Amino acid sequence: MDVVCTVCSAALYDTEEQTCRPCTERVAANLLALAGPDGLYARLSASLHPGSRTGGPAVSGSRTAPLPVRLDPLSLAARGGVVTILQTWLVDWHETLGYRHPRWDGDLQQQLDQVVGRLRNLIPWAAAEHGAFSEFASEVGQLRRQCEAATGGERGPRRFGVTCPCGATLKITIESPGKHCGACGAQYDRRALFDLQLAERRAA
């Protein structure tokens, strides 16, 4: 009978059960990339609050429709997104092992860091024995790719355009600190830059 990795179908060494070591390490690395103050999840959260627009006075005439570029980070960062998906897996693993139901403490970032740490502790067991480890592996890989796509990941933030009242299009990213319009000379700080896009139809 063939004994191959359930994730990548490579032949397994005698010391490996169900999952090869490179796949196990890749899943652990994908989890780690999500966690921590410099991780993808923290960058997602930061991208939801560009500048200090929340709490500031509304700009007259501007509409408050959400920016399309911020929808991806929102659905991933909110409860029900990355944190909940990973917590659901940890609950499943605890049930399989006969452990107590895990507890969650703190805000979503703290819960993300906790659940990543606990999943990583259990990865050697899950890779060798959990019946759905290949599903876990692909789901964690998808989460990482989605977070990278939403934040720009390692490749730098995704670029998009906003329209200066002079008619010029300014290429910016969700991490742009500000921008100078080369056409009319206007200087925008970060907050003003994001107001430009919300005020797309405002007359110049």
Ligand SMILES: [Zn+2]
């Ligand atoms: Zn493999």
Ligand SMILES: [Zn+2]
């Ligand atoms: Zn301009």
